Amino acid sequence: MTEKNTKMRCSHCGEIGTIREIVYWLPAPNFDFKRYVSGGCSVILDGPNLACTKCGWEGLSGSSSDF
Numbered sequence: 001m002t003e004k005n006t007k008m009r010c011s012h013c014g015e016i017g018t019i020r021e022i023v024y025w026l027p028a029p030n031f032d033f034k035r036y037v038s039g040g041c042s043v044i045l046d047g048p049n050l051a052c053t054k055c056g057w058e059g060l061s062g063s064s065s066d067f
């Protein structure tokens with residue numbers, strides 16, 4: 001896992017370093033909330049895999065046109 005997410009800028013609020021990767025499973029006891037956002041227990045295919053911890057924006061990492 002790289003640290004590139006910490007350098008990403010939110011396309012909604014423009015904040016840098018607030019983008020976290022969403023994980024769709026139950027967080028483990030050592031779940032790193034600083035790096036990931038829990039998307040809940042259910043797996044959502046084609047759902048957003050990135051989220052902003054500041055404004056709550058969610059999106060796909062592949063949609064580079066939004067940035």
Ligand SMILES: [Zn+2]
Nearest residue numbers: 010013052055
């Ligand atoms: Zn944001």
